[in-house]
Amino acid sequence: MGLRFEIVAEDTTTGARAGLLHTPHGVVETPVFMPVGTAGTVKGMTQAQLEELGVQILLANTYHLYLRPGHEIIRELGGLHRFMGWPRAILTDSGGFQVMSLKSLGRVTEDGVWFKSHLDGSSHFLSPERAVEVQLALGADIIMTLDECVEYPSSHEAIHRAVKLTGRWAGRAKEKLSAISSQRSASEEPPSPQSPAPSPQQSAIGNRQSSIPAPALFGIVQGGVDRDLRRESAEGLLELDFEGYALGGLSVGEPKAEMYEVAEYTARLLPRNRPRYLMGVGTPEDLVECVARGIDMFDCVMPTRNARNGCVFTSQGKVIIKNTKYARDESPLDPACECPVCRRYSRSYIRHLLVAGEMLGAILTTQHNLHFYIDRMRKIRQSLLFGAFAEFHSRVRAEP
Numbered sequence: 001m002g003l004r005f006e007i008v009a010e011d012t013t014t015g016a017r018a019g020l021l022h023t024p025h026g027v028v029e030t031p032v033f034m035p036v037g038t039a040g041t042v043k044g045m046t047q048a049q050l051e052e053l054g055v056q057i058l059l060a061n062t063y064h065l066y067l068r069p070g071h072e073i074i075r076e077l078g079g080l081h082r083f084m085g086w087p088r089a090i091l092t093d094s095g096g097f098q099v100m101s102l103k104s105l106g107r108v109t110e111d112g113v114w115f116k117s118h119l120d121g122s123s124h125f126l127s128p129e130r131a132v133e134v135q136l137a138l139g140a141d142i143i144m145t146l147d148e149c150v151e152y153p154s155s156h157e158a159i160h161r162a163v164k165l166t167g168r169w170a171g172r173a174k175e176k177l178s179a180i181s182s183q184r185s186a187s188e189e190p191p192s193p194q195s196p197a198p199s200p201q202q203s204a205i206g207n208r209q210s211s212i213p214a215p216a217l218f219g220i221v222q223g224g225v226d227r228d229l230r231r232e233s234a235e236g237l238l239e240l241d242f243e244g245y246a247l248g249g250l251s252v253g254e255p256k257a258e259m260y261e262v263a264e265y266t267a268r269l270l271p272r273n274r275p276r277y278l279m280g281v282g283t284p285e286d287l288v289e290c291v292a293r294g295i296d297m298f299d300c301v302m303p304t305r306n307a308r309n310g311c312v313f314t315s316q317g318k319v320i321i322k323n324t325k326y327a328r329d330e331s332p333l334d335p336a337c338e339c340p341v342c343r344r345y346s347r348s349y350i351r352h353l354l355v356a357g358e359m360l361g362a363i364l365t366t367q368h369n370l371h372f373y374i375d376r377m378r379k380i381r382q383s384l385l386f387g388a389f390a391e392f393h394s395r396v397r398a399e400p
């Protein structure tokens with residue numbers, strides 16, 4: 001098993017826990033927020049800046065990398081870690097969510113999904129097996145099974161159908177990964193003593209010649225906001241025994257209170273000793289609320305996408321930095337923030353950059369927002385380690 005999950009602290013009054021996720025590319029401290037590196041880049045950030053920020057794991061989108069530059073090119077170049085110069089952990093999604101949400105969808109069949117490329121309109125087919133193959137070519141540490149996500153709201157019948165299909169696809173993905181892993185270990189040769197030692201840089205990022213260890217495969221629980229369907233979906237996946245479990249199909253338009261309740265209900269159905277990943281969530285408040293409900297991992301485009309639109313997260317709530325009232329504001333984006341952006345630049349200057357369409361504007365707001373998210377997770381984790389999560393939780397609830 002390439003992944004080991006260790007719980008190091010648990011809150012006594014909520015479901016919150018702090019853990020360590022041991023991956024082939026380093027230890028990830030949980031609860032964790034994974035910045036979204038859609039096309040092998042977190043827009044506006046260099047990999048060195050992400051490391052300085054303390055990012056331990058990134059999410060990359062299989063759909064985008066499959067279409068461009070193509071997973072075969074990335075495989076030939078030694079995998080995504082080496083290709084993008086990122087020595088730490090990577091999680092890839094299955095591509096299903098993009099296929100089903102980017103209006104590129106042709107049709108869903110028992111076998112898989114037909115879709116059209118948003119780049120050139122060409123037709124492609126993604127099956128559970130194919131999604132595993134593509135993610136293996138990318139070489140991520142954690143990969144996801146192909147699932148069917150339905151819109152909110154959907155009929156009970158449509159959600160039930162998606163739960164059943166997602167369960168069958170999860171089984172096929174697991175079989176495919178086992179088949180490839182046993183093929184690989186059978187054909188693996190012991191390293192030749194004559195082969196030159198890799199440079200430190202190469203061994204950190206992954207040597208092209210060395211075989212990439214089999215990734216951990218996560219199953220995805222579906223079921224909309226229907227408790228019975230969530231249970232049915234979770235039970236089916238538990239029989240297959242995945243290395244981690246994701247909660248899909250949440251934060252898709254349902255009321256927030258409902259999202260929290262379903263996340264809590266679903267987390268309780270999952271084994272204590274496996275990581276739980278809530279996909280596509282959320283706001284800074286969501287992170288705290290969902291950690292309290294037993295979630296360990298999150299990803300969301302919100303901090304980076306909002307940053308590019310001039311919306312920054314601060315200790316006093318959201319700030320729309322393009323507003324005229326900041327034209328002469330010499331204070332930093334967030335007076336309570338210690339990020340490199342807040343230590344050097346004023347609201348007035350960053351507003352000017354964004355209004356003038358200067359690329360540095362989005363770079364600075366992105367850096368600040370990601371710092372805000374990573375810092376929040378660090379504080380959540382610290383509070384868990386010191387037995388002070390409840391206090392932290394109520395303080396966040398009282399924030400503007």
Ligand SMILES: [Zn+2]
Pocket residue numbers: 333334337338339340341342343368371
């Ligand atoms: Zn800042």
